Amino acid sequence: MAFMMQCFTSLLRECGVVSTSLAELWIISLLAAYMLMLIFIKLQLNSRRSKQQHKLPPGPSPWPIVGNMLQANDLPHRWFAKLASQYGPILYLYMGSNPYVIVNNAEMAKEALKTRDADFASRPRSMFGEVISFGYEDMVFRSSDAKWRALRKLCASNLFTPTGMKTFTAVRQEEMLSMVSSVHSSAKGCSVINIKRVIYEANVNSMCRILFGKKYLRAVPQLDLEAKNFLDLLDRIVSESGQINLGDFIPALQWLDLQGAEKRLKNDMKQALEKFFYPVLAENRKLRDEQGGETIKEGEAKNFLDVLQSFEGEESFSDKSIAGILCNLILAGTDTTSVTVEWAFSELLANPHILRKAQEEIDSVVGYQRVVQESDLLNLPYLQAIVKETLRMHPALPLGIPHYNSATTHLGGYTIPAGSTLLVNIWAIAQDPASWSNPTQFNPDRFLGSDIQLVGQQFQLIPFSAGRRHCLGYPLVLVQVPHILATLLQAFDWSLPAGQRPEDINMQEKVGLSCYRAVPLELLVSERLPTINNTLNLYENMDHTQQYTEHKLSELSVQG
């Protein structure tokens, strides 16, 4: 080739067509163009060959740099379901330069979360994840290493086994009464309430007391500054979780920080998180030291922070790690549960005959003389069916939490290159007509007499995902959600604000930390059972500076 070029240059020069230097410039340009063409052809061939060797799942063609980002919409679970109807149950696409594999039916989910569970056990990285997890030292965003296993085991045994759950029954029961009593004040005036907010604040109190023994949100006489700052911090986390940070998807743009995410997250939010959690840790450590700092035996913890801080030596957890875990559990344990109860109420108000049937069941099982208790739940199959149907129609995390494969693996006969993010479309799976008749209809009856469980054995319904990273808190959810629902249905009557009809309820979604209602549900509440009101009046007259024992509370709950 070089020889041919040389001959061509000499010819041009000899014929006097061009001067010597111009001829050389020509040649260099031609050579460069030729080389570029060769490189391009080579890359094309390589990519075609590698596509044949690594047969990727189907999906829409990506654009350079942005991938498929411009085609996405605000409700990705619905967009993926639509793509799946075109390309099949397993999709491969790019968000910026990040490859994503999305599974959309029960069979593919089973393969990803059971057969290939170990391959997809890691988590992808993002700026939000890094900040909220205290540098991936937590449990939710941490890759599946030995420390993650130890943390999961510790959390499960102290908080979510039957013994762990029993340790904090009195706290849950008291916070339930506190929430009902605040709804009761609204009911006395027949006023409109934002149902999710009431439940959310009760959950925050309950979780903080279980985790580090502190009740933050007391509305009497009004929220103090510490509580207000804490609520603001939680609200900010929820709002940040809904933002897309371009730098996560197009790393070349990271340094420009076009959306100011670096400042908002890595400076402001990081500081706010440290300012809240580190003093909590220091205060508890001081208390522990004053009390001799003994190791806590299982089932005997005053709060979960005691358990975490009682580990020493090789086994101990860093402050970053402890703060990350507390943050994980507060976020996971408050938002998801309150969102789920809000969706349940939305469906019940849209289907008044189902609401009435649920109240009748509670009345016939619990009667009119006492407040419903956690121990009643086993005897309320229709209520349990309502909870299952709500989790089917409105899973709080419709795409779960992203998984990540560090090494190349396979799914559905396709190759999944290392470094792909796996999303399991929990929502689409629970809407699949192959598994569910009339999937868009809210119909709790479908679960009556059915043995379908929610914990990742039957893959057509996996609101808590499945496999080694399945939701740790599901035993709490399966007590808390039906208990809140039963208590609110038993004590109060619920209706839509004047002028609204059941068929007008707006069921639009908005995705952030969880999948919310786009428009918060506001309901009119009124008193229902006079006997329950007496109990609530008694509770309201108690001295709320002290915490109650389980014994005292159960006495209260049988008063009429």
Ligand code: HEM
């Ligand atoms: C309606 C309520 C809830 C739903 C629908 C839900 C659902 C989920 C889902 C889908 C995942 C992702 C699992 C995966 O990565 O495959 C998850 C993870 C997790 N959930 Fe929940 N969750 C709920 C409430 C809770 C509560 C109350 C807690 C604890 C207080 C909790 C703690 C966790 C933790 C710690 C993880 C991460 C597990 C890990 O990465 O190893 N969740 N949850």
